[in-house]
Amino acid sequence: MTVQVTREDVRIAWLSAIAITINVLESALPSPLPGVKPGLANVITIVALCWFGWAPAAWISLLRVLAGSLLTGTFLSPAFILSLSGALASVVALGLGTLAPGKGLSAIGYSVCAATAHMAGQFWVAYALFIPHAALFRLLPVLMTAALIFGVVSGIIAQALIRRVERA
């Protein structure tokens, strides 16, 4: 019995590959604060969301976290758990974002939703599992500011990408 590969499977695979590559390349960049990354791989998730819908975007996001961690050797490490919790939170937030009434959200709106949810989810797990110290909360405003800034940047990049590339 052969598995039928649908066109959507191929799309998800292609986009996941790009997202994973971006993730691995980005992991080479030094980060000013622990947990602050530009999150450029998220651009692919947002583009996939705008083109193909929530389910493919969710797949790409989670596959990127999984495969990225395997490639960088951080599978099942605290970094992986934080990444995964952030990705799950952002996937849920994007799902809620698709329910926005009227014209809904554009790439920037989705990106900000995803970025802030990602950071919030990550922070909560970091607090619950790794550093249950009250002083950690003093870091939260800074982390959220970074999340917002990078979320907007990712959103702008995603929007530019969508405008320039014809839908596959």
Add this chain to the structure above:
Amino acid sequence: MTVGDRVVLGLALTLIVWLYARFWGGGAAGDHIQVLVAGRPYQQEDLRRNGRLTIAGVIGPSEIEIRDGRVRFVSSPCRGKQCIHSGWLARDGDFAACLPNGIAVQVVGANARFDAISF
């Protein structure tokens, strides 16, 4: 940029401003200090009581000074003197420690901001 986008951005900004106000706002004024030796509560002192206090630690005596509602380490037998360099502690939650000597000083406000802090 849709209406929804602006709403999301507005909410995110509001959240961030609120986070700064909540977690970066200065704590209440200190009311008394808690001295801990080897991690255990040792002595409590009212911050209104000006004076110096000598506490015996693992490697020797450390001296702290209370003046005008503030407290600081004055002398300590450690090498790095980070405790002294912490300077004056005044607000609820402020904290300084001489780790080699096993002595910590914590400022506590009238209404404790945190129920418990473990470290």
